[in-house]
Amino acid sequence: MSGPQREQVPVTARALAWERRRRALAGFWREYARNRAGLFGLVGLSVFVVLAVAAPLFVDPGELSVTGAPGRAHQPPSLAYPLGTDTFGRSVLDLVVWGARISLTVGFLATAMSVALGTLIGIVAGHFGGWTSAVLMRVTDWFLVLPPLVLAVALAAVMTRSTLTIIIAIGVTVWPATARLVRAQTLAVEARPYIERAWALGAGHAHVMRRHVLPNVMPVVLAQTTLLVATSIIAESTLAFLGLGDPSTISWGGILQDARNAGAVSSGIWWYMVPPGLAIALVALSFTLCGRALEGVLNPKLRERR
Amino acid sequence: MTANAERMDAAAPAALTPVLSAEGLHVAFKGRGRRGSARAVDGVDLDVHAGEIVALVGESGCGKTTLARALLGLERPTAGRVAFEGEPLRYGMRPLKTYRRRVQLVLQDPSGSLNPRHTVYDAVAEGLRIHEGHTADERDRVAAALSRSGLRPPERFFLSYPHELSGGQRQRVVIAGALVLEPEVIVADEPVASLDASVRGEILGLLLRLRDELGLSALVVTHDLGLAWNIADRAAVMYLGRVVEVGPVEEVLASPRHPYTRALLSVLPESGADSPVILSGEPPDPTRVPAGCRFHARCQVLGSGQADAAGVAGRCRSEDPGVLSGGTATQVACHWANA
Missing domain, CATH: 3.40.50.300 (P-loop containing nucleotide triphosphate hydrolases)
Structure with missing residues (x-):
């Protein structure tokens, strides 16, 4: 019966809000840290992000141009070039490190775009129901049944060649799953009595959606986001590999495409193909591990099965 | 009394x-x-x-x-x-x-009726924020509403989540959330x-x-x-x-006049009724409201023939006793009781 004991209580409403957030974050981290795979994912992710951000410190962009290449073509790994060189004599290690910048950027931005779109459409469809829901969900279904790669290829082919195009092409194609998920969760939340209480308090649509539905949908969205980043990075690599990327930028998919064009497979130049491929796999794996761990933290029902 | x-x-x-x-x-x-x-x-x-x-x-x-x-x-x-x-x-x-x-x-x-992701403070302040936005005295008003609802000292509950409270405390939070306005x-x-x-x-x-x-x-x-x-x-x-x-x-509970009220009261152990009235017949179904008095199919007064004796049984079956008007007067919608 006795209320929870609290050490000290902040004085203002703002301080209260921050204190609440701090406690929530601390609790969240405690739960997350118990998942070892999730920690591995987080470490892997941090390594890639740090590498991508710090790349200009140890890679000279000039050496990444075809004309300014420092080495000879197809040199096997050596001390000077730990992962060998490519057709133009560029260091493959430098290319992979530099490529992380584009791959991660595209992955994050495309995911942000699709998650924002999916969450908005899902919440609106779930909240208003009726005709709004019917129309939005038919549009969602339409995007869902289109093969995403074909749609992305079509979009990338129609629009100008640029990284932004790739981001839009991926963002537009991967949102429907999020929208469906969010709509389902919204429907579940809206059936709760606290929504009724909010209406009775005089809340409007915006208040119900923002203060009640969104926070309760966020866990699903967050877990979905990390899983989507992996998908987006792979999609970016695929598009680049198919030659639809921006030819002037270096990305992992683009390196793979160059390697294939150079006949790396038949001539056994493994150091040209394996590193970018491995990088894609590792980043995707890291994000997936993080996503799974997040899911476990945010959805306690999954926790025991870990 | x-x-x-x-x-x-x-x-x-x-x-x-x-x-x-x-x-x-x-x-x-x-x-x-x-x-x-x-x-x-x-x-x-x-x-x-x-x-x-x-x-x-x-x-x-x-x-x-x-x-x-x-x-x-x-x-x-x-x-x-x-x-x-x-x-x-x-x-x-x-x-x-x-x-x-x-x-x-x-x-x-x-x-x-409390959002599990909102703290007690947020739950109580919700109404205030809907109607007035963030006000300077928000914290004081939330504290006042909480303590008026019997949650004292209110500061101790600000950062609690509903799942950390007992059922009675939660209901007090809900009441405080209503009172704060x-x-x-x-x-x-x-x-x-x-x-x-x-x-x-x-x-x-x-x-x-x-x-x-x-x-x-x-x-x-x-x-x-x-x-x-x-x-x-x-x-x-x-x-x-x-x-x-x-x-x-x-009047309604000490000297009930409607057979339904009597039946409800008779099953209370402390009512002092001789024997509890068990209502027979099918339970009420709002999709099929009976003609006449809506209670007549289960009415113990009609069933036992008392209504017949008072000469209102026919009206019970065919005539709607009508809607009771508002106001503070004692009223009953029953042909037998009004006869």
Whole structure:
């Protein structure tokens, strides 16, 4: 019966809000840290992000141009070039490190775009129901049944060649799953009595959606986001590999495409193909591990099965 | 009994316009397939005056909750109207918002009616933020509402989440969330049904104290006659979408006139009735309201032939006793009792 004991209580409403957030974050981290795979994912992710951000410190962009290449073509790994060189004599290690910048950027931005779109459409469809829901969900279904790669290829082919195009092409194609998920969760939340209480308090649509539905949908969205980043990075690599990327930028998919064009497979130049491929796999794996761990933290029902 | 009488005096100026009233209120839900529409509320006139606590009593499924929701504007009446201080309720987004600042709802299930992701502070401040945005004195008002609801010291509860509280504490948080807006009327739908006996008394005491301190009016929906007896000034007994007996709680519950009220009271152990009346016949179904008196199929007075003796049996079967009007008078919708 006795209320929870609290050490000290902040004085203002703002301080209260921050204190609440701090406690929530601390609790969240405690739960997350118990998942070892999730920690591995987080470490892997941090390594890639740090590498991508710090790349200009140890890679000279000039050496990444075809004309300014420092080495000879197809040199096997050596001390000077730990992962060998490519057709133009560029260091493959430098290319992979530099490529992380584009791959991660595209992955994050495309995911942000699709998650924002999916969450908005899902919440609106779930909240208003009726005709709004019917129309939005038919549009969602339409995007869902289109093969995403074909749609992305079509979009990338129609629009100008640029990284932004790739981001839009991926963002537009991967949102429907999020929208469906969010709509389902919204429907579940809206059936709760606290929504009724909010209406009775005089809340409007915006208040119900923002203060009640969104926070309760966020866990699903967050877990979905990390899983989507992996998908987006792979999609970016695929598009680049198919030659639809921006030819002037270096990305992992683009390196793979160059390697294939150079006949790396038949001539056994493994150091040209394996590193970018491995990088894609590792980043995707890291994000997936993080996503799974997040899911476990945010959805306690999954926790025991870990 | 004496306590009740005193309370009646406290609520004396009752001849004025009722604060909240239902006027010929009908709420029907469309049926699916071949089932007819369900007349959950089927013609109700009910007044709640300032400073008065009215209990709405009835068995499950008789339309109590629907009536409460309709009074809050959460359910649109199919006919009739809800009036607040004599003005009919308008259902636009803006007038509803203004209205819901002055009339508050307390739901049955305190665990469900608090968002698990909101702290106690956020839950209580929600109404304030909806109506006034973030105000400078928000913290003080939340603290005042919490302590008035019996959660003291309020600061200790600010950062608690609903799952860290007991059922009684949660219900207090819900009540505090309603009180923080300083409403004139509280509609409480089974406010203590999910709480254990020790906590019930506290919550009821709280409602009575608030009435005395703030002049709050309340409509308490309940299936518990003992609760109605303890807390209410007036009681309205509802059966199948209609109020069948209404009046001061002493009259309705101590000398009930409607056979349904008698049956409800006879099964209470402390009622002193010779033998409990077990209602026979099919349970009421709002999609098929019987002709004549809606209670006649289960009525023990009609079944035992007393109605026949009084010469009203024919009317019981064919003639609707009609809708009881609002106001504070004792009324009963029964041919036999009125004969």
